[in-house]
Amino acid sequence: MSDVTSDSSQAPAGATDATTVADLTAAHEAAADVPPELVAQSLGQYLRAWWARVRGGDSGVLPVVLAIVVVAISFQIANPKFLSAQNLVNLFEQSSIYMLLAIAEIFALLLGEIDLSVGLVMGLGSVVVAELVQPTGANWPWWAAIIVTLLACCAVGAIQGMLVARLRMPSFIVTLGGLLILEGVAIIVLGGGLVGIGNSQYKNELVLYNIFWGAFTPLVSWILLAVIVGATGTGLWLRDARKRRSGLETPPRSLTALKIVLMAVAGIALVVICNVNRAHVGTIKGVPYIIAIVLIVLGASTVLLQRTRFGRYVYAIGGNPEAARRAGVRLPTIRIWCFVISALISGIAGVLFASWQVSLTTNIIKAANSYVLLAVAAAVIGGTSLFGGRGKTIHGVLGGLVIGGIYNGLYLQGVSSQWIDVVVAAVLLAAAAIDVLSRRGAPGQA
Amino acid sequence: MGPDGELPVTTVPGETAAVESDTTTAADLTSAPEAAAEVRELVAQSLSQYLRAWWLKVRSGDSGVLPVLLAMVVVAVTFQIITPQHSFLRPSNLVYIFGLSTVYMVLAIAETVVLLLAEIDLSVGAVALIGGVIAFKLAQSWPWWAAILAALAACGVFGALQGILTARLKIPSFVVTLAGFLLFSGILIVVLGGADGSVNLDTSKFNQLVIYDLVQGVIPPVTSWVLLAVVVGAVGTTLWLRAARRRRQGLVAPPASVTAIRIALVALVGVAVVAICNVNRGTALKSVQGVPWVIPIVLVVLGIWTLVLGRTRFGRYLYAIGGNPEAARRAGVSLAGIRTWAFALCSATAGLGGILLGAFFFGQYSTNTADPGQLVLYTVAAAVIGGVSLFGGRGKALHGVLGGLLIGGIAYGVSLLNLGSLSTPLQYILPGAVLLAAVLIDVLSRRGAGSVTRV
Numbered sequence: 022m023s024d025v026t027s028d029s030s031q032a033p034a035g036a037t038d039a040t041t042v043a044d045l046t047a048a049h050e051a052a053a054d055v056p057p058e059l060v061a062q063s064l065g066q067y068l069r070a071w072w073a074r075v076r077g078g079d080s081g082v083l084p085v086v087l088a089i090v091v092v093a094i095s096f097q098i099a100n101p102k103f104l105s106a107q108n109l110v111n112l113f114e115q116s117s118i119y120m121l122l123a124i125a126e127i128f129a130l131l132l133g134e135i136d137l138s139v140g141l142v143m144g145l146g147s148v149v150v151a152e153l154v155q156p157t158g159a160n161w162p163w164w165a166a167i168i169v170t171l172l173a174c175c176a177v178g179a180i181q182g183m184l185v186a187r188l189r190m191p192s193f194i195v196t197l198g199g200l201l202i203l204e205g206v207a208i209i210v211l212g213g214g215l216v217g218i219g220n221s222q223y224k225n226e227l228v229l230y231n232i233f234w235g236a237f238t239p240l241v242s243w244i245l246l247a248v249i250v251g252a253t254g255t256g257l258w259l260r261d262a263r264k265r266r267s268g269l270e271t272p273p274r275s276l277t278a279l280k281i282v283l284m285a286v287a288g289i290a291l292v293v294i295c296n297v298n299r300a301h302v303g304t305i306k307g308v309p310y311i312i313a314i315v316l317i318v319l320g321a322s323t324v325l326l327q328r329t330r331f332g333r334y335v336y337a338i339g340g341n342p343e344a345a346r347r348a349g350v351r352l353p354t355i356r357i358w359c360f361v362i363s364a365l366i367s368g369i370a371g372v373l374f375a376s377w378q379v380s381l382t383t384n385i386i387k388a389a390n391s392y393v394l395l396a397v398a399a400a401v402i403g404g405t406s407l408f409g410g411r412g413k414t415i416h417g418v419l420g421g422l423v424i425g426g427i428y429n430g431l432y433l434q435g436v437s438s439q440w441i442d443v444v445v446a447a448v449l450l451a452a453a454a455i456d457v458l459s460r461r462g463a464p465g466q467a
Numbered sequence: 468m469g470p471d472g473e474l475p476v477t478t479v480p481g482e483t484a485a486v487e488s489d490t491t492t493a494a495d496l497t498s499a500p501e502a503a504a505e506v507r508e509l510v511a512q513s514l515s516q517y518l519r520a521w522w523l524k525v526r527s528g529d530s531g532v533l534p535v536l537l538a539m540v541v542v543a544v545t546f547q548i549i550t551p552q553h554s555f556l557r558p559s560n561l562v563y564i565f566g567l568s569t570v571y572m573v574l575a576i577a578e579t580v581v582l583l584l585a586e587i588d589l590s591v592g593a594v595a596l597i598g599g600v601i602a603f604k605l606a607q608s609w610p611w612w613a614a615i616l617a618a619l620a621a622c623g624v625f626g627a628l629q630g631i632l633t634a635r636l637k638i639p640s641f642v643v644t645l646a647g648f649l650l651f652s653g654i655l656i657v658v659l660g661g662a663d664g665s666v667n668l669d670t671s672k673f674n675q676l677v678i679y680d681l682v683q684g685v686i687p688p689v690t691s692w693v694l695l696a697v698v699v700g701a702v703g704t705t706l707w708l709r710a711a712r713r714r715r716q717g718l719v720a721p722p723a724s725v726t727a728i729r730i731a732l733v734a735l736v737g738v739a740v741v742a743i744c745n746v747n748r749g750t751a752l753k754s755v756q757g758v759p760w761v762i763p764i765v766l767v768v769l770g771i772w773t774l775v776l777g778r779t780r781f782g783r784y785l786y787a788i789g790g791n792p793e794a795a796r797r798a799g800v801s802l803a804g805i806r807t808w809a810f811a812l813c814s815a816t817a818g819l820g821g822i823l824l825g826a827f828f829f830g831q832y833s834t835n836t837a838d839p840g841q842l843v844l845y846t847v848a849a850a851v852i853g854g855v856s857l858f859g860g861r862g863k864a865l866h867g868v869l870g871g872l873l874i875g876g877i878a879y880g881v882s883l884l885n886l887g888s889l890s891t892p893l894q895y896i897l898p899g900a901v902l903l904a905a906v907l908i909d910v911l912s913r914r915g916a917g918s919v920t921r922v
Contacts, residue, residue, distance in 0.1 A: 135641075184903070191857060193587075193641050194847075194906045201844055201899030205892035213888045383891070390840065394649055397642070407639060439653040439662070446650035453638045453646070 064275040084455065085403050085419040092423055096430030103430055106297035110309065113295075114233070116425025117311045118143075118370055118377065122396035123403065123417030124322055125366035128359045130400055131326070131339045133409025134185060134192035136360065137393050138177070139367040141203040144389030146174050146371020148207045151216045151381055154225040163225040171368045177203065178364025182357035200390060207386045217380030232314075233376035236307035239296040245308070246288045249316075254281040311373060315418065318366060322414040325362075335359060339409030391442075398449035399424045406456055424448075514724040534908065535853050535869045542873060546880035555880055559748035562759060566682055566827050568875025569761050570595070573820035574842065575849035575867030576772050577813040582850055583776070583789045584809055585859025586633060586640035590625075591817040592842030593651035598622040598818025599825040600658050600832050602678065603666045611677040615822060619815045625651065626814025627807055634806035652839050659834060668830030675830070681764060682826035685757035688745040694763070695737045703730040761823060765868065768819065772864035785809060789859030841898070848902035849874045856909055877901065 075083055096103040122139050129136035153159045153166035161169070181199050185192045218226040237245060257277055264271040295308040326332035334355045337345040346352055378385055403420025405412025427448065431441045525533055546555035554560060574591050581588045602618035609617070629647045633640040656662055668675040686694065706726055713720035741758055749755030776782035784805045787795040796802050825832045853870025855862030881893050 184907075188907065188910055190903075190906050190910050194857060195903065197844060197847075198899040198903035198906070201841075201895045201902070205894070205896030205899070208892040208895070209889070213891075391649075394645060397645070407642060437662075439656040441653075442649050443653040446646040446648075446653070449646045449649070450632065450638070450643065453642045454632070454636055457636055457638050 063273050064279070067273060067276055082404055082416065082419060085416065085423060088402065088423050089419065089426065092426040092430065096426065096433070099430070100433050103433060106294045107299040108429065108433070109294050110299050112422075112425050112429045113312060114309060114377075115429060116421045117315050118373060118392065119395050119399050119424045120315050120418045120421030121318060121366055121370035121373065122392055123399035123421045124318060124414045125363040125370065126393075126396040126400045127405050127412050127414055127417050128322075128335070128363040128366070129192065130397075130405050130407060131335050131409060131412055132356055132359055133339050133342070134356070134359075135196065135397070135407075136181070136363050137193055137196040138181065138200040138203060139363065139370075139396050140390045140393035141200040141207065141386075142174050142177055142364050142367035143371040143374050143392060144386045145177070145203050145207040145210070146170050146368040147375035147378070147389070148210045148216065148381055148386065149173055150229065150372050151218050151375045152210060154218060154223075154229060155216065156220075156223045156226070161225070163228040166225070166229075167372055170372060171365055174364045174368030174371065175361050178361040178367075179357060181364070182360030183353075185360065186353035186356035200393070204386065204390065208383055211381065211383060211386065213383070215380055215382050218375060219379040229372070229376050230379065231310070231376075233309075233311055233373055236295070236305065236309045237313075239292075239307050242292050242296060242308040245313070246292050250281070250285045250288050253284060257281060314369070314373070318369060319414055319418055322362075322366070326414060331355065331358070336410055339411070341410075394449065395424050395445060398445060398452060401456055402448060402452040407453060408456075420452075513722055514728075517722055517725050532854055532866065532869055535866065535873060538852065539869070539873050539876065542876050542880065546876070546883070550880065550883045551885065555883060558743045558746040560879070560883075561743050562748055564876050564879045565872070566759060566761060567879055568872045569682065569765055569827060570820045570824040570837075570842070570871075571845050571849045571874045572765055572868045572871030573768055573823060574817055574846040575853060575855075575871045576768060576864045577816035577820065577867075578846050578850045579853075579855045579862050579864060579867045580772070580776075580785065580809050580813045580816070581640070582847075582855050582857060583785045583859060583862055584806060585789050585792075585857075586806070586809075587644065587847070587857070588626075588629070588810065588813055588817075589641060589644040589843050589847075590629065590647035590651055591813065591820075591846055592837070592839035593648050593655055594622050594625050594814045595817040595821030595824065595842065596832075596837060596839055597625070597651055597655050597658060597821065599821030599823075600655065600666055602818075602822045603668060603675075603825055603830070603832055604658070606668065606675050606678050607666075609674070611674040614674070615678070615819075618822060619818045622818030622821075623811045623815035626817075627811035629814070630807035630810025633810065634803040648839065648843065655839070656834055659832065662834055665831065665833035667832070668826075670830065678822065679826055679830040680760060682759065682761045682823055683829065684760045685744075685755065686760065686763075688757050691741050691745060691758040694758075695741050698766075699730075699734045699737050702733055706730055761827075764823070768816070769864050769868050772816070776864055781805065781808065786860055789861070791860075841894070844902060845874050845878075845898050846871075848898050848905060851905040851909055852901060857906060858909075874898065874901070 075081070093104060102108055122143065125139045125142075126136055150166050150170040153161045153169060154163055159166075177199070181192075181195050184190050184195045218229045221227045221230070236242075257280060261271050261274070261277045291312070292308055295312075296306050298304050298306050326335060334345065334350045337348065337350055338352060338355055342352060374389070375381060399420035400412065400417050401407060401420070402423050403412070403416030403418070405416045405420075424445065427444060428441060431444060436444075525531070543556060547553055574595055577591055578588060598618045598621065601621055602614045605614035605617055625647070629640075629643050632638050632643045656664070659665065668679045670676045670679050706729060710720045710723065710726045714723075740762065744758040744762070745756050747754045747756045776785065784795065784800045787798065787800055788802060788805060792802060824837060828836055849870035850862070850867050851857060851870070852873055853862075853866030853868070855866045855870075877897055878894070881890060881897060884890070886893060
């Protein structure tokens with residue numbers, strides 16, 4: 022890696038293209054390790070390198086973006102309401118839970134482990150947070166209830182993580198036994214009855230309710246969009262500029278600009294869709310809070326996985342645990358933290374779940390279990406490998422959108438829930454098969 | 468792994484020299500220390516030597532059925548003490564526990580087949596329920612045997628499909644069967660005819676009564692005794708003759724006393740079971756006594772799978788693949804073929820479990836009869852508690868039966884306790900805790916045993 026970097030950085034600005042091409046050919050072996058995009062110097066070259074990588078088996082987000090397009094077009098043909106602004110916001114709201122759980126699952130999948138308990142960690146979290154704000158019960162302020170809920174979920178993750186990491190029990194068994202125990206505990210906490218947060222007289226219940234059902238006003242939505250796109254765009258641009266100044270490998274300027282424009286376009290589309298009045302009676306407009314919550318979790322987990330030493334170690338363990346261990350990575354610690362983070366994000370999903378369901382019953386808690394399949398399916402459909410070491414949190418978000426789209430579309434068609442389960446199972450199998458086949462095609466992969 | 472496993476071997480033969488052949492055995496043992504780890508009992512020539520060899524094997528981590536038998540004693544004593552009126556060990560309850568455990572036993576045997584390969588089948592619960600529903604539906608118009616065979620064949624096809632995805636495409640089995648679980652749970656509701664659909668056996672029709680009686684029917688007390696005598700006689704003679712033949716031909720065979728003790732144990736358990744079942748467990752108005760049909764049925768399933776796993780080439784290959792797939796492949800075993808068959812046979816056996824489950828619930832099947840997800844967790848827990856390893860290559864059909872009985876006993880014992888609102892959550896917490904405990908023991912015992920896999 023180092024010689025490729027130093028070679029091309031010494032090249033004068035005018036002659037970069039020729040040198041780089043020579044480098045690319047010369048460092049053919051090294052190119053397997055260094056993403057070709059990194060050394061590409063023009064947009065055309067970058068796209069060519071990207072295409073070569075896709076053909077080599079590392080297709081990134083391409084399949085899931087195609088899947089989103091296919092899902093959107095087929096359901097739009099079946100039912101013209103599918104792509105209406107009203108339904109799209111509905112779809113985003115439903116998908117937000119899948120997205121968060123998929124991000125949680127990715128922290129386990131990247132290690133080559135699996136967490137089957139995310140659905141019931143969410144279920145437990147939702148019951149705990151709802152019970153804690155009951156005016157007739159604990160009557161805690163909403164923020165304290167959320168913090169304690171998230172801490173409780175982290176504790177669950179830490180226990181499961183220790184069983185996996187220290188005792189080396191298979192993670193799918195630990196989390197299978199764990200989800201059963203959590204189901205029992207959640208039913209005990211629920212106390213056999215029903216707990217609701219829908220009474221708007223009480224401020225704490227109202228705040229919880231609004232987490233899922235509330236929205237920014239249209240004006241605030243626009244301002245926030247401007248701030249986010251401005252901040253991220255400036256950040257990207259400055260980082261690239263700094264790298265270029267320091268003589269490091271940088272994607273071409275046009276690519277950075279393209280990324281920023283794409284982000285702005287997606288953001289504007291989202292805000293426009295959300296600012297259409299979607300109420301049957303009265304007015305409901307603006308970007309729902311949960312979209313911001315998902316973006317925050319996505320951003321934080323992306324930074325954690327892509328830009329920190331911890332993230333590097335996670336990929337290293339997933340790629341080759343023995344190599345990581347010999348390189349001095351403390352496997353148990355990193356593994357335990359991954360399970361803790363997975364449970365924390367599931368707990369956040371739990372707070373959203375409580376807010377979404379408004380009132381929780383034993384049956385809803387039992388149903389929470391089926392979300393884990395959707396989470397695994399979303400992560401794998403998004404492009405995360407079941408075998409560890411490959412995947413990003415954005416995959417979970419995109420995969421969650423596909424799953425949400427399928428659910429929403431089939432539901433609009435009046436398909437009964439058991440057939441929806443059948444379709445989701447088929448999609449999960451297809452995604453796993455693609456994962457397996459693409460790994461087989463990829464050079465240098467086990 | 469090496470020293471811990473080998474040290475005891477060298478100490479064994481040095482002690483006694485009562486019989487002539489002992490010295491030969493000692494020489495054999497020392498010359499082949501690696502092989503000795505697996506055949507210690509086989510080469511024992513006296514009862515005490517055999518018992519010592521067995522104890523060494525237990526201590527080195529291969530404890531066989533010992534833990535599950537101990538656990539059964541602990542569970543039985545505990546529930547007998549804590550249940551109201553100390554009712555747990557009443558004959559009527561014991562017979563009921565056996566009926567309740569039937570499905571776990573049969574499913575655990577099925578799961579064992581797949582676990583031996585170091586794979587897992589999370590769809591057994593859903594497949595079993597589909598099998599039961601198909602058999603019940605078909606029995607409305609078909610002869611009972613055709614209905615059962617068709618149901619088992621259908622389940623076998625479901626299993627084969629999952630096996631192909633696992634074995635040929637190399638998708639991890641827990642993902643394939645997790646999707647299969649979801650898929651078959653959906654199909655189950657479709658087959659039942661919607662979320663509130665159901666299918667019932669009409670016991671006034673012969674073909675449906677036969678399926679109903681698989682669990683609900685009883686063998687009259689006198690016939691029970693006669694059958695017991697026949698079974699014990701047949702099993703005893705076979706065991707004795709086999710050992711005698713081996714001895715005659717100069718092959719290693721356990722000492723005659725061990726064979727005799729085995730036969731005596733079989734007879735003792737049989738007498739106890741028949742005696743318990745022959746106590747009248749009916750009401751004042753209608754007496755019910757005798758061995759339920761389901762006990763010989765489970766014994767037949769156990770017998771068939773014990774033969775298949777222990778005495779056929781297919782069985783040997785299962786252990787070989789579970790122990791070391793690469794070695795099995797190089798030895799010419801068709802991994803994909805054996806794996807696919809294992810999944811197919813697992814699902815077919817599970818289908819039988821589903822038929823028995825429906826018969827246990829008085830021939831009624833609805834979407835509320837059993838939760839497929841809970842069923843599979845109990846099943847895996849039963850197999851692992853019984854002594855089947857999750858990591859492949861270790862386990863027997865008998866382990867599934869004992870583990871299933873333990874799980875059924877715990878489930879029923881809890882329901883006897885009148886815990887009120889706690890009983891629902893405990894139905895989830897207990898199997899979860901038991902599963903984790905069983906796997907923990909599996910992991911720790913493997914760690915103690917090193918990487919040696921035993922048949």
